[in-house]
Amino acid sequence: MISIEIPVIHGKYLNHLFESIRSQSFQDYEVTVVNSSSDENVSDLISQYGFKEVKEKVKLLKARYLAHHHSKGDYALLLDETRILRKDTLPILSTLNHDMTIIGEEEIGDSFWVRLANLDKENIMECNTSEAIKGFALPRFFRREILDRTFDKLKENLKEKFDEIVFPDHELIYYEASRVSNDVISLKDKLIMHYGDAKLSEIIRKYYRYGKSLKVLKETPYSNLIRVSRKKRNICKGNKFFLYLLYVTRGIPFILGYLF
Numbered sequence: 001m002i003s004i005e006i007p008v009i010h011g012k013y014l015n016h017l018f019e020s021i022r023s024q025s026f027q028d029y030e031v032t033v034v035n036s037s038s039d040e041n042v043s044d045l046i047s048q049y050g051f052k053e054v055k056e057k058v059k060l061l062k063a064r065y066l067a068h069h070h071s072k073g074d075y076a077l078l079l080d081e082t083r084i085l086r087k088d089t090l091p092i093l094s095t096l097n098h099d100m101t102i103i104g105e106e107e108i109g110d111s112f113w114v115r116l117a118n119l120d121k122e123n124i125m126e127c128n129t130s131e132a133i134k135g136f137a138l139p140r141f142f143r144r145e146i147l148d149r150t151f152d153k154l155k156e157n158l159k160e161k162f163d164e165i166v167f168p169d170h171e172l173i174y175y176e177a178s179r180v181s182n183d184v185i186s187l188k189d190k191l192i193m194h195y196g197d198a199k200l201s202e203i204i205r206k207y208y209r210y211g212k213s214l215k216v217l218k219e220t221p222y223s224n225l226i227r228v229s230r231k232k233r234n235i236c237k238g239n240k241f242f243l244y245l246l247y248v249t250r251g252i253p254f255i256l257g258y259l260f
Helices: 014-022 040-049 060-069 089-093 112-127 144-164 169-180 200-217 240-259
Strands: 002-008 029-035 052-055 075-078 083-085 100-107 139-143 184-194
Touching: 002 014, 002 060, 014 029, 014 040, 014 083, 029 040, 029 060, 040 052, 060 144, 060 169, 075 089, 075 144, 089 100, 089 184, 100 112, 112 184, 112 240, 139 144, 139 169, 144 169, 144 200, 200 240
Parallel strands: 002 029, 002 075, 029 052, 100 184
Antiparallel strands: 075 139, 083 184, 100 139
C-alpha cells in the first residue's frame, strides 16, 4: 500500500489534487492530510473524499512527520497541496522497489516565470547529480522504514527546533535519508504537475520566507545546509542569462530573509 502524505496550510488546489488521486487506476493507497488551515472548508473537503485528517497547526517539517506517523503504507509519497498527480502516477510508482525515488515534475502555467522554472527543472534533472547536499532534485517516494529512521534522526538532532522548520523541510529529509540508504533512482517522466510561482511578487514573498526559516538551522548538525555555495547548478539547456535572472530573483529575497 502507498501512503500519500499531504501537509495543508491554504487548501487552494486541494480539490484538484484529491481528484487526481481518486482518478488513479491503482487504488491500494491511503491519504493522510495534516490540516493546519483555519478554513473549515478544508476539513469538509477531506471528509467528503474519505481521507484521514490530522488537524493541528504546525510548521511544515512537523506536519510531514505527523502525516507519516499517522500512515501505515509500505511506501510513502510526499506531496504538497500544490502538486497534482498525472493519471498514471500511482500505477508507475507501485512497480518500483527502491528506497527512494525522485519524480519528474512540470510547472503548471505559461507565464515568463513559470517557463523559467520549468527550464530550471529540466537542467536539474538532465545536467546535475542527485547529491543530497545540493538539494536540487528531491525524492518524493520513500520506502516506509527509510522515512521512519529519517524522522527519528531529525528529531534527535534538531531537538526543539524540529517543530520550527518550514524550509528546508524536504531537503533535510533527503539529506538524512541519504545517510540511511544510497538506493535512490530518478524518474525523468513528469508525473507530478506543480502550481508554482507565476508572478514576481509570489517568488519574492516565498523566498524571503524561506530565508527567514533557514536561520533555524544555525548551531545544529545541519548548519552546513546554510551554505549558499552548495546550490551552484550546472546549466546545459536553455538560455543561461534568463536562468541566472531566475536565480538572482529568488536569491536576493532569500538572502534578505536570512539576514533580517
